[in-house]
Amino acid sequence: MTVEPFSLPLASPLETAGGTIDERRGFVVRSDHRGETGVGEATPLPGWTESLDDCRTALDTASVADSGALRELDAAEVPAARHGAATAMLDADARADGLPLYRWFDADRRCRSIPANATVGDGTAEETVAAAAEAVESGFGCCKLKVGGRSVEEDVERVRAVREGIGEDVTLRADANGAWTRSEAESAFDRFASLGVEYVEQPLAADDLAGHADLRGGSVGVALDESLAQKRAGAVFDADAADVLILKPMVLGGPGDAYTLAMQARERGIEPVVTTTIDAVVARLAAVHVAAAIPDVAACGLATGDRLARDLAADPATVSDGQISVPRSAGLGVDPSEVRTDA
Numbered sequence: 221m222t223v224e225p226f227s228l229p230l231a232s233p234l235e236t237a238g239g240t241i242d243e244r245r246g247f248v249v250r251s252d253h254r255g256e257t258g259v260g261e262a263t264p265l266p267g268w269t270e271s272l273d274d275c276r277t278a279l280d281t282a283s284v285a286d287s288g289a290l291r292e293l294d295a296a297e298v299p300a301a302r303h304g305a306a307t308a309m310l311d312a313d314a315r316a317d318g319l320p321l322y323r324w325f326d327a328d329r330r331c332r333s334i335p336a337n338a339t340v341g342d343g344t345a346e347e348t349v350a351a352a353a354e355a356v357e358s359g360f361g362c363c364k365l366k367v368g369g370r371s372v373e374e375d376v377e378r379v380r381a382v383r384e385g386i387g388e389d390v391t392l393r394a395d396a397n398g399a400w401t402r403s404e405a406e407s408a409f410d411r412f413a414s415l416g417v418e419y420v421e422q423p424l425a426a427d428d429l430a431g432h433a434d435l436r437g438g439s440v441g442v443a444l445d446e447s448l449a450q451k452r453a454g455a456v457f458d459a460d461a462a463d464v465l466i467l468k469p470m471v472l473g474g475p476g477d478a479y480t481l482a483m484q485a486r487e488r489g490i491e492p493v494v495t496t497t498i499d500a501v502v503a504r505l506a507a508v509h510v511a512a513a514i515p516d517v518a519a520c521g522l523a524t525g526d527r528l529a530r531d532l533a534a535d536p537a538t539v540s541d542g543q544i545s546v547p548r549s550a551g552l553g554v555d556p557s558e559v560r561t562d563a
């Protein structure tokens with residue numbers, strides 16, 4: 221296994237209630253397995269995963285373990301490092317079996333494209349309406365707005381302005397990134413109901429599973445994201461705390477773990493939604509394959525590639541009309557030799 225660092229600036233930083241993401245640093249991982257070279261990506265996001273230093277240390281340690289690198293990497297401790305190594309192995313496996321990765325997960329499936337939501341960062345009402353309108357203009361049928369960075373009053377006005385600007389037919393979601401108190405969340409949910417908001421991601425702090433369970437039951441759903449990063453999925457299931465689970469393969473330890481969790485969620489009547497952590501092309505492709513393996517998947521947060529100023533390779537999973545095309549070639553759909561950290 222080889223490990224190569226990269227650093228990619230964002231052309232359009234993502235403003236959230238938890239801060240601004242303006243650069244992504246990580247590692248390209250290559251691994252020889254079953255006669256194929258597979259490629260993976262470990263792009264940690266502190267707060268969500270281990271730090272960049274801890275990721276590097278874990279990958280270096282795993283790469284000198286001559287077999288079973290994956291066994292050295294604990295999904296709870298170093299999820300991004302494990303994602304990098306696991307993706308490289310899966311890419312090689314799927315290549316060896318001549319299947320696109322999503323069909324390596326489920327050979328019976330055929331999927332040409334998956335629906336995506338547009339991701340609209342925090343901003344003034346005018347900025348938010350402009351970004352949402354541009355997304356709808358380009359064909360997105362679902363927009364996710366970052367909220368929680370300003371007062372509930374202001375966020376309600378932002379969402380109202382967007383709803384008026386884009387009409388009734390576009391699905392609207394919000395993501396508070398854990399910013400609200402229980403009473404702020406209750407008032408936001410009341411007001412969002414009449415604006416047709418489908419669900420709010422992480423309205424409350426990650427550890428408040430009981431508070432999230434109490435918010436459920438109305439027309440606005442509860443989606444958990446940070447809670448899943450912090451807690452075991454079993455605790456989220458046991459608390460009946462979610463209508464929707466946000467699955468970020470980079471946070472969960474890899475594409476295989478994310479796929480397994482998606483299927484477990486479905487069995488419990490919880491809708492899985494796959495998203496990136498604003499990753500480079502290799503990890504975005506892995507997430508696209510996880511989403512493609514889920515029958516009738518809901519719109520996913522995977523249209524994030526255009527935020528990067530440059531990338532590790534050309535992206536074969538193109539976005540058009542709010543749909544992401546699913547690569548049909550074996551593995552992830554990118555040639556490992558075309559993945560370059562100095563691009």
Ligand SMILES: O=C(O)CCC(=O)c1ccccc1C(=O)O
Pocket residue numbers: 241265337338339364395397445466495496497498520521522524
């Ligand atoms: O879900 C999306 O639309 C894009 C991904 C996204 O919002 C995100 C990206 C990086 C870190 C956290 C988050 C988040 O969902 O909170």
Ligand SMILES: [Mg+2]
Pocket residue numbers: 395397421422445446466
């Ligand atoms: Mg989120």
